[in-house]
Amino acid sequence: MNINRLIYPGFWFGKTPEQDALEMARRGAGGFCIYGGTRREVQDFIQKIRAASPLPQVFICADYEDGLGRWMAAEEWVLSNLAVGADGREDTAYQKGLTLAREARAVGVDWVFAPVLDLCDEPQNPIVNTRSFGAHPQAVGTLGAALCRGLRDGGVLNSIKHFPGHGRTTQDSHLGLPLLARTPQQLTQTELVPFCTALPGADSVMVGHLLFPALDEKYPASLSRAVITDLLKKRLGFQGLVFTDALCMKALGDEKQAALAALHAGAHILLAAEDSVALSDFLQKQALPLSVAAESVRLQETLGARLSGHPVTGLSAADFNQTYAPHCAVYEGEKLPLRPGLRAAYLELGNEEDFVAQPFLNALQAAGVHIVPAGEKAEVLLAVSFSNYKAFKGHINLSAAEQAALSRAAQKYAHTVWISFGSPFGTENIRELSARLWLFSPARAAQTCAADMLLGRQTAQGKLPF
Template structure:
C-alpha cells in the first residue's frame, strides 16, 4: 500500500514547479488535476507524468465542465450547463457529455470533474450560476444523470459535485467558508435530489467546502463524518469514490490537518493541495489507517478498469454549439428584429474576464449592421453582458454602477435589447428594456446564434431555467 495514491496533486501552469510534479509522480500519487497551459503543453505534461509514475495507470483530471476553453486560451468553449438547462433536453445534456469527453481525451485527460449538480437558486452565488442546469432540482437531476452517461460513453470518468449542494450560498468557497442554513429535510427535498438521481451513473462524488450547521456545527461538508459517511454513504448508499474539493481553497484552513480529517470522515482522495509535496511528506509521517488506504486503492483500481477502450465519439465543440445553441437560447419581452443596414448602439457590460465579443460584433457587421457607441444616434440599443463566474473573484452579475448605466441607456433607446452571454441575473429590475436574449455562454457559436435570432433568421427555443 502507498499513502501517496490518496493524493491527486494540482498542477498550475505558470506556478507549479514541474520537477515537484515529477517527484510526486515517482512517489506514486494517484493522479493530477491540470489547470491552464496550452493544448500541446498539457499533452507533453501528461506524457511526462505518466512516464515517471510507477502506477499501471496514472489518472489525469481537469475541470473541463465547459470544454478546454475554460482553462486553455484559444480553445473552444462548450455551451454551459445553464444553456443546456434552458433546453430541458436530456439528449443535449448527453451529447455535451460526449463532446466534453472527446475534448478531454484529446489532451490526455481521462477524468472530468463534471457535472455540477448544485442548484442555481441564489442569484448572488458567485461560483455556481451558469455551471448549474437550473433552479429546479428535478430538471438538474435528469440532465445531470444524462451528462454523466455521456462522459462515461465518451471514455472518461465523471465526478458529480459539490455534495450536498452549493447553490444556495452567496460566498465563494475559494475565498472563505460558505454557510448553508438548510435542514436535512430541506436538503432531501431540494439540493440532494439531483445527487440521489445521478449516483447510479456517478464514478465519483466531490464534496463541497461548505458548513451546514444543522448537520455538523463544526466541520465543513468536506471534513464531516456526519455528511460524507452518515448521509452520502449510509443514507444514500453510495459505495464509490469520494473526492474532497480542492484543498488549496481558503474555506478549510490548514490543509495537512484538514486532509487527515477528510480521510477520517470518509473521503478517499485529497485533491489539489497548495503544496502537495509537503502533504506527501506529512502523510508519510502521519499515516492514515491501512483500512483507509486500502479502500481508496481498491476503488481507484476498479475505476481504471471502467475506462472505455473504444469510446463513443462526440461532436466537436463547434458542431455541438452550432447545432444546439438555438435550443438553448431564451428570448423574453417584446418582439424586436434587426434589419440589415440599420444602426445599432453597442454597450458592453460585466466583461470582467475579458471574453472576446469579436464574434458577435463581426457577425453583426457582416449582416450589414452599423455599430456606434452607446449615446450616439441609433435605431436600437444592443447591451451585451459577459458577466460570468471565476474562482477567487467573489462576485458575479452586473454591479450597481453597471445596472445604472444600462438603465440610463435603455431609457434613451427604443427598442433596447439586453443580451447575456453569461449570468442571467443583474438586469431583471430594469423595466426600460424592450427585450432580453439569454445565451448563457461566451462560445463563438452562441454569439453568432444571438445575431441570427436578432435578425429573425433563427428562433430561440429555450425557456429560462431560473427564477428572475
C-alpha cells in the same frame, strides 16, 4: 500502502514548479488535476508525469465542465449547463457529455470533474450560476445523470459535485467557508435530489467545502464523517470514489490537518493541495484509516479498468454548439428584428475576463447592421453582458454601477435589448429594457446564434430553467 496514491496534486501551468509535480509522480501520486496550459503543454506534461511514475496508471483530471475554453484561451467553450437546462432535454445533456469526453481525451485527460449538480436558486451565488442546470431539483438530477452517461460512454470518468449542494450560498468557497442554514428536511427535498438521481451513474462524488450545521456543526462537508460516511455512503448507498474539493481553497485553513480530517471522515482522494510534497511528508507520519486507504486504491483500480473500452465519439465543441445553441437560447420581450442599414448602438458590460464579442458583432455587420458606440444616435441599443463565474473572483452579475450605466444608456434609445452571454441575472429591476436574450455562454456559436435571432433568422427555443 503508498499513501501518495490518495493524493492528487493540482498543477497550474505557469505557476506550479514542474519539479514538484515530478517529485509527486515519482512518489506514486494516484493522479493529477491540471489547470490552464495549451494543448501541447498539457500533452507534454502528461507524458512526463507518466514516465516518472512507478504506477501502471496515473489519472489526469480537469475541470472541463464547459470544455477546454474555460482553461485554454485559444479553445472553444462548450455551451454551459444552464444553457442545457434551458433546452431541458436529456439527449442534449448526454450529447454534451460525449463532447466533453471527446475534448478531454484529445489532450490526454481521462477524468472530468463534471457535472455540477448544485441548484441555481440563488442569483447572487458567485461560483455556481451557469455551471448549474437550473433551479428545479428533479430536472437538474435528470440532466446531470444524462451528462454522466455521456462522459462515461465517451471514454472518460465523471464526478458529480459539490455534495451536498453549493447553490444556496452567496460566498465563493475558494475565498471562505460558506455556511448554509438548511434543515435536514430542506436538504432532502431540494439540494440532495439531484445527487440521489445521478448517483447510480456517478464514478465519483466531489464533496464541497460547505458548513451545514444541521448535518455537522463543527466540520465542513468535505471533512465531515456525518456527511461523507453517514449520509453519502450509508444513507444514500454510494459505493464509489469520494474526492474532497481542492484543498488549496481558502475555506479550510490548515490543509494538512484538513486532509487528515478528510481521510478520517471517509474521503478517498485529497485533491489539489497547495503543497502536495509537504502534505505527503506530513501524512506519512500520521496514523491513517487504513481501511479507507485500501478502499481508495481498490476503487481507483476498478475505475481505471473502465477506461479500456471503446468510447462513443461525440460532436466537436463547435458542432455541438452550432447544433444546440438555438434550443438553449431564451428570448423575452418585444420582437425587434434588425435589418440591413439599421444603426445599432453597442454597450458591453460585465467583461472582467477579456471575452471577445467579435463573433457577435461580425455577424451583425456582415448582415449590413451598422454598429456604433453607445451614446451615438441609433435606432436600438444592444447591451451585451459577459459576466461569468471564476474561481477566487468572489462576485458575479453586473455591479450596481454597471446596472446604473445600463439604465441611463437605455433611456436614450427607443429600444434596448439586453443580450447575456453569461449570468442570466442582474437586470431584473431595469425597466427600460425592451427585450432580453439569454445564451448563457460566451461560445462563438452562441454569439452568432444571438446575432441570427436579432436578425430574425432563428428563433430562441429554450425556457428559463429557474
